[in-house]
Amino acid sequence: xxxxxEARAWLxxxxxxxxxxxxxxxxxxxxxxxxxxxxxxEAILGxxxxxxxxxxxxxxxxxxxxxxxxxxxxxxxAEWLGWRxxxxxFAWLVAGIALLGxxxxxxxxxxx
Amino acid sequence: xxxxxNQLEVRVWRGGAEGGYQTFQVPRLASQTVLDVVxxxxxxxxxSLAYRFACRVGMCGSCAMSVNGVARWTCRTxxxxxxxxxxxxxxxxxxxxxxxxxxxxxxxxxxxxARAKGQFVPSSTRKDPFALVPPDSRARAAVxxxxxxxxxxxxxxxxxxxxxxxxxxxxxxxNRAWTLVRDVRDAAHSERLAAVSGDAGCxxxxxxxxxxxxCPKHLSPTASIAGLKRATALAMxxxxx
Numbered sequence: 001x002x003x004x005x006e007a008r009a010w011l012x013x014x015x016x017x018x019x020x021x022x023x024x025x026x027x028x029x030x031x032x033x034x035x036x037x038x039x040x041x042e043a044i045l046g047x048x049x050x051x052x053x054x055x056x057x058x059x060x061x062x063x064x065x066x067x068x069x070x071x072x073x074x075x076x077x078a079e080w081l082g083w084r085x086x087x088x089x090f091a092w093l094v095a096g097i098a099l100l101g102x103x104x105x106x107x108x109x110x111x112x
Numbered sequence: 113x114x115x116x117x118n119q120l121e122v123r124v125w126r127g128g129a130e131g132g133y134q135t136f137q138v139p140r141l142a143s144q145t146v147l148d149v150v151x152x153x154x155x156x157x158x159x160s161l162a163y164r165f166a167c168r169v170g171m172c173g174s175c176a177m178s179v180n181g182v183a184r185w186t187c188r189t190x191x192x193x194x195x196x197x198x199x200x201x202x203x204x205x206x207x208x209x210x211x212x213x214x215x216x217x218x219x220x221x222x223x224x225x226a227r228a229k230g231q232f233v234p235s236s237t238r239k240d241p242f243a244l245v246p247p248d249s250r251a252r253a254a255v256x257x258x259x260x261x262x263x264x265x266x267x268x269x270x271x272x273x274x275x276x277x278x279x280x281x282x283x284x285x286x287n288r289a290w291t292l293v294r295d296v297r298d299a300a301h302s303e304r305l306a307a308v309s310g311d312a313g314c315x316x317x318x319x320x321x322x323x324x325x326x327c328p329k330h331l332s333p334t335a336s337i338a339g340l341k342r343a344t345a346l347a348m349x350x351x352x353x
Contacts, residue, residue: 001310001311003306003309003310003313003353004306004309004348006309006310006311006313007309007310007344007345007348007353008313008316008348010341010345014345019281043196073189075316078277078311079273079276079277080276084311087212087227
């Protein structure tokens with residue numbers, strides 16, 4: 001990647017990390033609060049189905065994960081395994097799209 | 113076998129990359145530095161021992177070596193502070209090719225200063241009036257905090273990212289670039305930020321802080337690199353990178 005693209009990737013990873021810090025916190029607090037009244041699929045779906053707010057929240061969460069995880073793993077693989085270059089970058093792009101697809105599927109499953 | 117009393121058992125790296133340690137017995141003296149030990153070996157035991165030094169007072173940055181696995185400036189490192197009492201290992205700096213014994217090839221280290229555009233590029237000529245830089249301005253304070261680097265290579269030898277990525281510019285070159293990025297008289301900020309970005313530049317730093325921990329001048333290349341990350345991000349958002 002060009003210097004500019006590398007710098008963009010770094011910034012995207014940092015920004016997505018900031019988003020994830022909030023998302024993970026909200027997710028965990030919600031989990032703890034929800035479990036106090038018994039955790040069931042019904043309770044979860046009752047909270048999320050048709051909820052614009054939860055759908056939006058988990059959509060943001062999934063996008064942040066899809067951006068953050070492949071970029072981080074790309075750096076780890078480059079340093080530890082020497083995986084660099086256009087093929088490696090393409091593979092991580094595919095991984096990001098796959099994460100986005102899987103995450104979107106999960107969000108739609110609990111939102112609709 | 114333990115060293116006799118008032119003797120230090122010193123293992124010194126001999127040869128090139130495929131070399132090995134040679135053991136010497138050196139008299140233990142008060143206020144003895146690691147450089148004193150190496151010099152004593154060369155003058156009394158083996159004149160063929162190769163090593164570098166010049167000023168002996170912590171200014172020139174030429175005597176850095178690995179002492180018990182830790183990169184240090186040897187002229188200002190007292191034996192009693194780094195040695196368990198009887199034994200000491202002295203090796204050439206890590207992350208640099210070994211020429212012979214304790215001498216490394218510093219070419220890559222200094223070439224990276226050039227790659228990071230570590231040269232000052234003036235924004236005015238000798239006919240212009242002197243630039244007035246308030247000493248207490250934020251930009252000048254940032255330069256002051258990083259300017260005293262002596263180029264010893266201790267940070268470079270201590271950096272894990274250099275070990276993983278041979279193209280990585282390293283803490284010293286990036287620290288130098290940061291002093292110029294914050295220099296209000298410099299005219300090459302954009303080019304320099306582009307030179308220090310990317311996989312081989314400031315964005316590769318993992319903030320392990322080994323450079324900052326080991327810098328003999330107590331500088332913080334980590335802070336300088338963080339500054340470069342902020343500066344490149346701002347430049348990118350402004351479309352200047």
